[in-house]
Amino acid sequence: MTIPTGPQHRISRAEARGVPAPRPDRSPPPGDDTDLERLLSLVARGDQDAFETLYDKLSGPAYGLVRKVLRDPAQSEEVTQEVMLEVWRAASRFDPARGSASAWALTIAHRRAVDRVRSETAAAEREQRSAQFPVAVDDVAETVEASMDAEQVRRCLDGLTEIQREAITLAYYGGYTYPQVATKLEVALGTVKTRIRDGLMRLGNCLGRSW
Amino acid sequence: MRLFSRRVHELSGAYALDALDPDERERFERHLRRCPSCAEDVQRMTSTATALAMAVAAEPPPGLKQRVLVAAAATPQLPPLQPTAAKRRQGRRVIRSAWFPRLALGVAAVGVAAAVVLAVVTVSTQDRLDTVQAQNRAIAAVLAAPDAQIATAKSSTGGNATVVLSYAQQKMIFTSSGLPRLPNAKVYELWLLSTGSAVPAGLLPQPTDGKTAPVLASGLTSADKVGVTVEPAGGTSSPTTTPILVMTLPD
Numbered sequence: 444m445t446i447p448t449g450p451q452h453r454i455s456r457a458e459a460r461g462v463p464a465p466r467p468d469r470s471p472p473p474g475d476d477t478d479l480e481r482l483l484s485l486v487a488r489g490d491q492d493a494f495e496t497l498y499d500k501l502s503g504p505a506y507g508l509v510r511k512v513l514r515d516p517a518q519s520e521e522v523t524q525e526v527m528l529e530v531w532r533a534a535s536r537f538d539p540a541r542g543s544a545s546a547w548a549l550t551i552a553h554r555r556a557v558d559r560v561r562s563e564t565a566a567a568e569r570e571q572r573s574a575q576f577p578v579a580v581d582d583v584a585e586t587v588e589a590s591m592d593a594e595q596v597r598r599c600l601d602g603l604t605e606i607q608r609e610a611i612t613l614a615y616y617g618g619y620t621y622p623q624v625a626t627k628l629e630v631a632l633g634t635v636k637t638r639i640r641d642g643l644m645r646l647g648n649c650l651g652r653s654w
Numbered sequence: 655m656r657l658f659s660r661r662v663h664e665l666s667g668a669y670a671l672d673a674l675d676p677d678e679r680e681r682f683e684r685h686l687r688r689c690p691s692c693a694e695d696v697q698r699m700t701s702t703a704t705a706l707a708m709a710v711a712a713e714p715p716p717g718l719k720q721r722v723l724v725a726a727a728a729t730p731q732l733p734p735l736q737p738t739a740a741k742r743r744q745g746r747r748v749i750r751s752a753w754f755p756r757l758a759l760g761v762a763a764v765g766v767a768a769a770v771v772l773a774v775v776t777v778s779t780q781d782r783l784d785t786v787q788a789q790n791r792a793i794a795a796v797l798a799a800p801d802a803q804i805a806t807a808k809s810s811t812g813g814n815a816t817v818v819l820s821y822a823q824q825k826m827i828f829t830s831s832g833l834p835r836l837p838n839a840k841v842y843e844l845w846l847l848s849t850g851s852a853v854p855a856g857l858l859p860q861p862t863d864g865k866t867a868p869v870l871a872s873g874l875t876s877a878d879k880v881g882v883t884v885e886p887a888g889g890t891s892s893p894t895t896t897p898i899l900v901m902t903l904p905d
Contacts, residue, residue, distance in 0.1 A: 487731070494726055498719055507712035520715050524722055531726040535734040546700050549707040550672075557672045596709035614673035615706050621668040622675075633664075640667030640699075647702040 479544035480537075487534035494531055501545065502527060505552040512556035512618040522559055526552045553615070560618040599649035607642030610635050666692055670699035728904055730802050792870050796825050807901035809833055809882070813864075815899055817880055824874045826903075830858065831865045833898075836884060843885040844869060845893060846877035847900070853877070857889045878903055 479500060485493035505526050510519040530548050537547050600608050606628065613624045625635040662685045668674050669682050686692050796802060799820035808814045813832025819825070828844055836842065842858035855871035881897040 487734070489731060491723070491727060495719075495723060498722060502714045502719065502722075503711040504708050506714035506718075507710040508707040510712055511710045516715070520718055523714060524718060524725070527722045528725055528729055531722075531731065532729055533732050535732055542697050542700055543704065545708070546697075546704040549704050550700060553672050553703070553707065592705065593709040593711075596705055611671065611706075614668065614671040615703060616710070619673065620675055621673040624673065636664045636668055639671060639673065640664060643667045643670060643699040643702050646705075647698055650702060650705050 476543045476545055479548075480539055483530075483534050483537050483544050483547075486531060487537070497530070498527060501530065501548050504545070504549060508549060508552050509556040511616045512553070512560055518559065519556075522555050523552070526555050529555070557618045561620075595650060599646050602649055603642050603645055604638070606630060606634070607638045607645070610638045611642050611646070614639060663689070663692055663695075666695045667699055670696050670703055728803065730800065732800075733798070792825070793827050793868055796820050796823055796827050796870070799823055803904045805880075805901055805904055807880075807899055809899040811898045815880075815882065815901060817901060817903070819874060819903060821874065824872060826871050826874050826880070828856075828858070828869045828871060828880065829866060830861070830882075833858075833861055833864075833866065835861055839887050840884050841887050841889060842866070842898075843883050843889045843893070844871060845881040845883065845897070846871065846874065847879040847881050848876045852881065852893050854889065854891060855880070858882070 479497065482493045482497045482500070486497055502523065506519065506523045509522045509526065510516065513519045513522060526548075529551050533551075537544060541547075542550075600612070603611070609628055610621075610624050613619050613627060614621060617624075619627065621635045621639060622632060624639075625632045628635065630638075662682060665674060665678065665682050669679065669686075672679075674682060686696065796818055799822055801822045802818055802820050804816065804818050806814060806816045809830070809832075811834055813830060813834070815828060815830040815833075817829075818827045830842075833842065844855040844858060845852045846855045847853075853873070855873075856869045858866045858869055860866075880901045880903060881893070882899040883893045883895045883897050885894060
C-alpha cells in the first residue's frame with residue numbers, strides 16, 4: 444500500500460465554513476482525513492462497503508505500526524486483525540472534536556501493540572525477538588517506498604537532538620515505557636519526560652510547516 | 655498543587671506515545687479531564703505520533719482483509735455513547751438511532767425494521783395494539799442488546815429468513831421474505847433445534863406483501879439451529895415434515 448499523500452492541503456470543514464483554520468503550525472492529520480471521517484460515520488451505521496474502503500486506507504499504516512512494535516509477523520497479523528475489528532466495533536465512539544480519524548484508529552493500533560509487547564510472555568521473549576527480527580532504529584522510511592510522509596518524518600526526526608529522537612523512537616516504535624527508555628538511554632526520568640514532550644512539539648512544528 | 659499539576663503536565667508527551675504504565679495512564683487521564691490546555695497538547699502530539707505511524711506503513715499480509723471483513727460482518731457494533739440531556743429531549747429520533755447502528759448487516763436491518771412497521775399497521779383493535787406494542791418493545795430490546803447478532807438463511811421453497819438474536823436475553827426475532835403463501839389449512843411453524851430435539855417456537859403469520867411479521871421466540875438456550883416446517887393449521891408439538899429451512903445460529 445502506498446501512503447495517501449493526497450493534495451498537499453485539503454480544505455478543512457472549518458475553513459470551508461469561513462472559520463479561520465486553527466493554529467497554522469498545527470500539523471494537519473496525515474492522509475485524506477475528511478474522507479476517513481465520512482467513511483467512519485458510515486461504518487458506525489454498519490456499512491460494510493465503507494468498512495472495506497476504510498480497511499484499504501488504514502490497514503497499511505496499522506499493520507506497519509504494529510509490526511514495527513511487535514517485530515513478529517504472525518503476532519502482528521493477529522493484532523492488526525484485532526485492531527481493524529475494534530475500528531468496526533467502536534466506530535460510533537469516534538469523536539472528530541478530539542482528533543482525526545486516522546489518529547483515532549492508529550491510537551487503537553498502537554495501544555494494542557504496546558499492550559501485547561508488554562504482556563508477561565511477550566516481555567520474556569522480547570530480547571530474543573529483537574535478535575530474530577532486527578529493525579534498526581533509523582530505518583523509519585525504509586518499509587515504504589517513495590513516501591512523502593516517510594521522507595518528511597525522517598527529515599524532521601533528524602532535526603531533533605539525539606536524546607529527543609532516541610527517546611521518541613524507543614517509546615513509540617519500541618513500545619517501551621518512559622522509565623524503561625530512561626534506563627536504556629541512561630538518563631534521568633525527568634529528562635526523558637521533558638525530552639519526549641519537547642521533541643514531539645518540535646517534530647509537530649516541523650511536520651506542520653512541511654505539510 | 656501547582657507544582658504537582660505541572661509535573662503531571664510534563665507527562666503529556668509520554669502519554670501521547672503510550673509510554674505510561676496503566677496506573678500512570680489512568681492518573682493522567684483524570685488530570686486531562688480537568689485541564690483543557692493539556693488536552694489540546696495531547697491532541698496535537700497524538701497527531702504527530704500518527705505521522706510516525708504513517709511513516710512505517712507496510713503492506714498487510716494477503717488474506718487478512720478477507721478474514722477481517724468476514725469477522726466484522728459477524729461482530730456486533732457498539733451503540734453511540736448515551737445521548738446528552740439536550741439530545742434526549744428530541745425523543746423518538748434518538749431512540750431509533752440508538753438501536754439501529756447496532757445492526758451489523760444493513761440489508762437485514764432494513765428487512766427487520768420494515769417487518770416491525772408492518773406488525774404495527776396490520777392491527778385493528780386496541781387489545782391487539784397493546785399486545786403488539788408490548789411485542790414491539792420486546793423486539794426493540796433484542797435489537798438493542800449489546801450482544802445482538804444476525805443470521806440469514808434461504809428456504810428450499812424460495813424466499814429467505816433473517817434472525818436477530820441475543821443470547822443474553824435468550825430471545826430471537828424471526829422474519830422472512832418471499833416464502834410462498836400457504837393454503838388456509840397449513841401454517842409455517844418455527845422450531846428451535848439442537849441435537850435430537852425440536853422445540854416449537856411459534857407459528858409464522860401469513861405473509862403480507864411477501865413478508866411475515868416478526869415472531870419473537872424465547873428460551874434460546876441450548877438450540878444451535880432454527881428450522882421452519884409446514885404443518886397443519888394450529889401447529890404441532892413436533893415436526894411432521896422435512897424443514898423447508900434450517901439456519902445455523904452464530905456462536
